[in-house]
Amino acid sequence: MSLVSSNPAAGQRSITELLADPGRPTFSFEFFPPADEAGMDVLRQTIMDLDHVGPDWLSVTYGASGATRDRTISATKFIKTQTRAQTVGHLTCASQSVDQLLETLSSYRAADVKYILAIRGDMPGGPTVPWVRHPQGLANATELVRLIAENFDFGIGVAAFPDLHPENRDADLDARLLLAKQEAGASFAVTQLFFDADAYFRLVDRVRAMGCTLPIVAGIQPVTNLAQINRFAALSGAELPERVTSRLHAVGDDPAAVRAVGVEIATELSADLLRGGAPGLQFFTLNRSRATSAILANLRRLGLDRRTPAAVSDG
Numbered sequence: 616m617s618l619v620s621s622n623p624a625a626g627q628r629s630i631t632e633l634l635a636d637p638g639r640p641t642f643s644f645e646f647f648p649p650a651d652e653a654g655m656d657v658l659r660q661t662i663m664d665l666d667h668v669g670p671d672w673l674s675v676t677y678g679a680s681g682a683t684r685d686r687t688i689s690a691t692k693f694i695k696t697q698t699r700a701q702t703v704g705h706l707t708c709a710s711q712s713v714d715q716l717l718e719t720l721s722s723y724r725a726a727d728v729k730y731i732l733a734i735r736g737d738m739p740g741g742p743t744v745p746w747v748r749h750p751q752g753l754a755n756a757t758e759l760v761r762l763i764a765e766n767f768d769f770g771i772g773v774a775a776f777p778d779l780h781p782e783n784r785d786a787d788l789d790a791r792l793l794l795a796k797q798e799a800g801a802s803f804a805v806t807q808l809f810f811d812a813d814a815y816f817r818l819v820d821r822v823r824a825m826g827c828t829l830p831i832v833a834g835i836q837p838v839t840n841l842a843q844i845n846r847f848a849a850l851s852g853a854e855l856p857e858r859v860t861s862r863l864h865a866v867g868d869d870p871a872a873v874r875a876v877g878v879e880i881a882t883e884l885s886a887d888l889l890r891g892g893a894p895g896l897q898f899f900t901l902n903r904s905r906a907t908s909a910i911l912a913n914l915r916r917l918g919l920d921r922r923t924p925a926a927v928s929d930g
């Protein structure tokens with residue numbers, strides 16, 4: 616049953632159409648729901664700052680508890696009403712019944728959100744806490760994709776893992792699951808953060824060999840301070856190549872230099888991915904605009920951001 620249309624506004628190309636354009640990679644930005652009102656103010660300002668660089672879509676991660684989830688919905692509605700970008704609502708099936716999931720989907724629909732990133736989610740407490748299915752809930756992201764596709768007409772995105780999903784570390788299983796998600800109704804994927812372009816291209820080759828045709832947007836995490844790097848790797852399961860950490864540690868005493876090197880590393884990774892055919896990049900912004908804006912400006916100088924001038928400004 617189709618309850619809501621995924622047609623974008625008149626004149627605006629859908630995310631699927633954008634990702635099918637080989638000459639024009641997409642640029643999208645992800646935020647997280649802040650813990651308090653002061654954090655919401657920072658996030659709103661960041662969203663408005665980044666709206667000037669013409670993102671193709673914006674999204675806010677879906678938290679593990681009720682209060683953070685309300686802030687996710689509220690920030691997502693802010694994006695929908697205050698920016699020109701398309702809006703992707705994140706939804707996880709952790710600690711929720713099917714009825715609660717349908718209720719959240721209805722509130723995204725009521726806010727006129729047209730796309731959902733359907734992910735399993737991690738347990739409250741983080742990715743190291745073993746996954747337990749809610750007694751009236753779903754077992755995994757594939758079931759969530761199916762639930763959405765059977766009840767709504769959202770465009771559906773899913774997660775992908777260049778460095779393998781940390782729970783199983785099984786490349787074939789990851790690839791089979793992406794195909795299963797496509798068959799259940801997904802139309803694009805966004806990867807977890809990673810630092811080695813070859814890991815992304817290996818993932819693409821693996822899933823294509825299985826017949827999965829989902830466009831796979833590469834997730835980029837700029838490292839802006841040294842304390843972040845091990846935390847990112849621990850939380851995401853991403854491999855941290857020595858050639859990356861050594862460049863950051865070499866300037867470790869100078870925060871401005873660490874930030875500059877972090878931007879340089881993310882620019883190089885982004886450039887390798889786009890030159891190798893990645894259909895788009897999604898920046899994990901940590902609710903700040905500076906690093907992402909700097910990387911985008913670098914990519915424009917390299918001729919790798921080929922959006923029309925109307926969609927882009929120097930911000």
Ligand SMILES: Cc1cc2nc3c(=O)[nH]c(=O)nc-3n(C[C@H](O)[C@H](O)[C@H](O)COP(=O)(O)OP(=O)(O)OC[C@H]3O[C@@H](n4cnc5c(N)ncnc54)[C@H](O)[C@@H]3O)c2cc1C
Nearest residue numbers: 676677705734735736737755756774780782783805806807
């Ligand atoms: C772009 C992106 C955005 C994210 N946004 C959020 C967010 O907003 N909120 C949040 O909490 N988390 C978010 N995450 C993290 C995500 O929830 C975790 O990485 C989670 O552990 C996996 O999600 P998934 O959708 O890949 O789950 P699934 O596809 O369900 O996989 C989870 C695990 O179960 C295994 N599995 C699944 N199905 C089967 C099966 N049929 N047979 C055997 N094994 C199976 C998989 O191998 C994997 O190890 C995001 C991740 C990415 C990449």
